[in-house]
Amino acid sequence: MTNLFTGIGQLVVNDPGYGDGSPLGIVDDAAFVVGDDGRIEWIGAASSAPEADAVVDFDGRAVIPGFVDSHAHLVFAGDRAGEFAARMSGRPYTAGGIRTTVAATRAASDDVLQANLRRLTAEMRRQGTTTLECKSGYGLTVDDEQRSVTLARDFADAVTLLGAHVVPPEYADRPDEYVDLVRGPMLDACAADIDYVDVFCEKGAFDADQTRAVLDAARARELGIRLHANQLGEGPGVQIAVEYGAASADHCTHLSDADVESLASSTTVATLLPGVEFSTRSPYPDARKLLDAGATVALATDCNPGSCYTSSMPLCIALAVREMHMTPAEALLAATRGGAAALGRDDVGRLALGARADFAVLNAPSYLHLAYRPGVPLVDTVWMGGAIPCHTYGGHVAYP
Numbered sequence: 522m523t524n525l526f527t528g529i530g531q532l533v534v535n536d537p538g539y540g541d542g543s544p545l546g547i548v549d550d551a552a553f554v555v556g557d558d559g560r561i562e563w564i565g566a567a568s569s570a571p572e573a574d575a576v577v578d579f580d581g582r583a584v585i586p587g588f589v590d591s592h593a594h595l596v597f598a599g600d601r602a603g604e605f606a607a608r609m610s611g612r613p614y615t616a617g618g619i620r621t622t623v624a625a626t627r628a629a630s631d632d633v634l635q636a637n638l639r640r641l642t643a644e645m646r647r648q649g650t651t652t653l654e655c656k657s658g659y660g661l662t663v664d665d666e667q668r669s670v671t672l673a674r675d676f677a678d679a680v681t682l683l684g685a686h687v688v689p690p691e692y693a694d695r696p697d698e699y700v701d702l703v704r705g706p707m708l709d710a711c712a713a714d715i716d717y718v719d720v721f722c723e724k725g726a727f728d729a730d731q732t733r734a735v736l737d738a739a740r741a742r743e744l745g746i747r748l749h750a751n752q753l754g755e756g757p758g759v760q761i762a763v764e765y766g767a768a769s770a771d772h773c774t775h776l777s778d779a780d781v782e783s784l785a786s787s788t789t790v791a792t793l794l795p796g797v798e799f800s801t802r803s804p805y806p807d808a809r810k811l812l813d814a815g816a817t818v819a820l821a822t823d824c825n826p827g828s829c830y831t832s833s834m835p836l837c838i839a840l841a842v843r844e845m846h847m848t849p850a851e852a853l854l855a856a857t858r859g860g861a862a863a864l865g866r867d868d869v870g871r872l873a874l875g876a877r878a879d880f881a882v883l884n885a886p887s888y889l890h891l892a893y894r895p896g897v898p899l900v901d902t903v904w905m906g907g908a909i910p911c912h913t914y915g916g917h918v919a920y921p
């Protein structure tokens with residue numbers, strides 16, 4: 522069975538080999554055909570579209586690749602609205618609030634954690650996200666981290682162990698013993714369910730030696746690496762990420778010139794999370810410097826109950842444009858193809874021939890409206906593999 526999608530006012534392919542030849546590869550008055558395997562097998566002008574078994578007309582709307590949210594913390598219980606209110610009244614953000622969520626998560630049943638995952642991933646889908654990464658990091662015992670990654674597996678395309686999120690209270694006086702727990706028994710228990718290992722490399726969390734110890738253990742098990750780096754201040758995080766060939770260095774809020782250079786000359790993606798700076802009222806990363814140096818930049822939500830409780834990639838695009846001086850085209854590319862690069866995926870984040878037909882239809886004539894109309898729910902329908910229109914969300918929508 523083939524599906525023809527036509528009447529597309531503006532199609533963003535994310536490949537300069539198409540349409541206007543820009544990095545977005547914009548095709549006007551476009552159509553495309555999706556085959557049995559959920560992949561795109563024809564793209565062109567609507568007027569020259571071939572026959573297909575079924576036809577869907579988008580009536581002039583814009584179509585973009587589904588967002589790839591490459592950084593989210595979705596396995597948790599409770600929320601921290603009170604902490605947010607206090608912060609907005611003048612208290613700065615520190616890593617310590619994570620412990621509040623750890624206590625709530627440990628006390629929660631599997632059903633509660635699962636319901637929260639279902640709700641948040643449905644929220645993401647509704648806003649155009651078709652591929653997502655999810656981290657653990659609010660259990661911080663072998664059993665609770667294992668439970669977290671196992672639950673995440675059912676909802677996320679990539680799962681990351683973040684046992685080294687913060688030192689839990691019971692290890693407060695012996696952080697190195699906690700690092701040994703993470704790099705040994707915790708990794709052994711979780712390895713089968715995870716794609717990546719992540720460390721919060723930051724003052725108040727884990728230092729360079731502790732970070733390396735965890736990453737060495739990840740590398741020995743041939744797991745991928747990503748890093749929370751340089752969020753709260755300059756530090757060794759970005760350099761370690763590049764040194765270990767990490768898939769991404771995330772946050773990158775406080776970078777030295779050497780950090781920018783290292784990222785630009787490596788395959789490590791610089792993942793920017795402007796929702797965090799927005800929600801913690803902190804200075805934004807220098808996206809222009811990274812882009813102008815030639816680094817690959819991704820945008821992600823960092824959806825979590827503490828520093829940034831948004832699941833909205835369109836909001837991140839609006840913030841990237843307004844606050845970080847990215848062009849609307851750069852922001853959309855970072856939220857789609859950039860996120861895919863951060864997850865080592867080439868089949869999503871673009872809509873070229875052979876790519877998965879994961880896409881969002883906008884109630885707008887152009888992708889520009891994502892930044893131009895902040896806060897407006899512009900995503901009309903979301904399609905996975907060109908087959909499932911996800912405009913009603915009773916729960917998790919499985920991949921075909």
Ligand SMILES: [Zn+2]
Binds near residue numbers: 594823
């Ligand atoms: Zn994070």
